[in-house]
Amino acid sequence: MEDLLTLHRKQLRDLQSVITQKKKSATKKTRRGVNDDCERLERELKEKQALEIEALENELNPDAAAIEEKEGPSEPVVADSSELETEAKDEDISSKLQETTLEDPTATNHERIQPPTTASSSSSSSKKPNRAKARLARRAAQIEEITAQAQEEAASQPNLRAIEAERMKQLFEENGLIELQIPPDGHCLYSAFAVGLEGAGIPLSDESSSEDGTKLRGYTFTRKAAGEYISSHPDDFAPFLDEGETLEGHVRKVTSTAEWGGHMELLALAKEYGVTVKVVQAQGVGVTSMNEEEGQKADVWLAYHRKGYGLGEHYNALRKK
Known part of the structure; x- marks a missing residue:
């Protein structure tokens, strides 16, 4: 117990x-x-x-x-035979006493109608x-x-969420950044990256709308770009797949589902668009970089939260002030 x-x-x-x-x-x-x-x-x-x-x-x-x-x-308790006998004796005594008081003219009215009180009368009603x-x-x-x-x-x-928020605020101020909120819908990495590209003036794609003429969301382009890069560079990414997972299956999750993205997808996006990705997080050194090579078009800043959102890990977009 x-x-x-x-x-x-x-x-x-x-x-x-x-x-x-x-x-x-x-x-x-x-x-x-x-x-x-x-x-x-x-x-x-x-x-x-x-x-x-x-x-x-x-x-x-x-x-x-x-x-x-x-x-x-x-379930109430039924009185046993001894209790029933006691009750019968009490009733007999009470009746005799009442007869006596009726014959005795000196007895008061109260004495004539008051029966004797005994402990046994209450015990019969116990449960x-x-x-x-x-x-x-x-x-x-x-x-x-x-x-x-x-x-x-x-x-x-300790309030881990508050601790993380305070550290992130400090890092934003140190690097002159403004945080832009991204919906925590499974597409956050791709949406945040798309916002970062737009802020840097880099077009997402030559396509501007879907087949039916509606405007596509930013993550639609970045998911497709990440999947195409991973698919065309299998030797760079196959060793990092989960056990039993195929490259084709992983690419399908990247391009066609709301599967969360991670380090591998960020690296693919950085390579595909020719940018350096800088991730701000409360843990470790604070700011980590991917694809730091000469000749990159721009820096794309992302905020990585571990504790601040109810669904778990989350990416927001960042821009320079």
Whole structure:
């Protein structure tokens, strides 16, 4: 049981951290939905933990569980034969006393109508303690204690998002950069790179619209460019593919899905467009560069966040002030 409660405390600590990050990243429009989602997650976890505690208690004490299931949660106790005999004697004494007081003219009205009070009369109406309710109350108290401990521990942990944001702000100021927000939709690397190219005056493609005449989004061009470069330079990229993944399959994910991009795709874009990519991140040296060769057309700056967004890693575009 102690091991299970320790696990539950850890689960609640982790959930509190997730809830804290969700609430901090919520906007005015999404705050209500985020709060509802957080309440649902906490409720589901508590219900799951309650079932686990109940299952373990039943496993540790199967006889009590079987008796309780057989008897029911709140069945009243039927008085035994000795209690019934006591009740009969009390009634007999009461009736004789009433007869006596009726014959005795000196007895008061109150004495004539007041029956004797005995402890046995109240014992017959008592009920067994409800073991199910007691167990539920005990379980609820355990979960509340675990929740309180998890909240306390989560509150004492450092705010990694705030630490990262402060470091990124410092790096932006040092390099004279302005951050441009990109939607966290799976295309963020490609969209941020497209914004960087436009800021540097580099055209994305000779194509300006799709076959039906609608204007294509920036990531459409950069995804296609990254896929074409990787496909035409298989020896440079095949060694870095995941185990069991083919180059054709990876290129298809780059060009046709919302699969997140990474270091390999950034390098392909830098080579394809002939630019140097500079990535600002809170970890490490702060600014890392790709494709630093003479004769590059321009620098494309990107901001890489690890903690600042609820869905995980994220790229934003950067431009010089």
